[in-house]
Amino acid sequence: xxxxxxxxxxxxxxxxxxxxxxxxxxxxxxxxxxxxxxxxxxxxxxxxxxxxxxxxxxxxxxxxxxxxxxxxxxxxxxxxxxxxxxxxxx
Numbered sequence: 001x002x003x004x005x006x007x008x009x010x011x012x013x014x015x016x017x018x019x020x021x022x023x024x025x026x027x028x029x030x031x032x033x034x035x036x037x038x039x040x041x042x043x044x045x046x047x048x049x050x051x052x053x054x055x056x057x058x059x060x061x062x063x064x065x066x067x068x069x070x071x072x073x074x075x076x077x078x079x080x081x082x083x084x085x086x087x088x089x090x
Contacts, residue, residue, distance in 0.1 A: 030042035 030039055030046065033039040033042055
């Protein structure tokens, strides 16, 4: 590998590490804000961000859910049939 590729990979790795900061680190940043209105605004922003992340997934179509369940049952039946063929006489 040439040095430019290594440098770009290293830069990408650093950017990824910085962007994946845990939520706890964000909370600690708010703790160190001295002004009460600023600290409360920081906590409110964090609360809103967490609420957006915790939103439940939209409800799926019932027919799609039934089709998925049907497919899972077919897969289970195939596995059980193959197990019965392997363990015959166990």
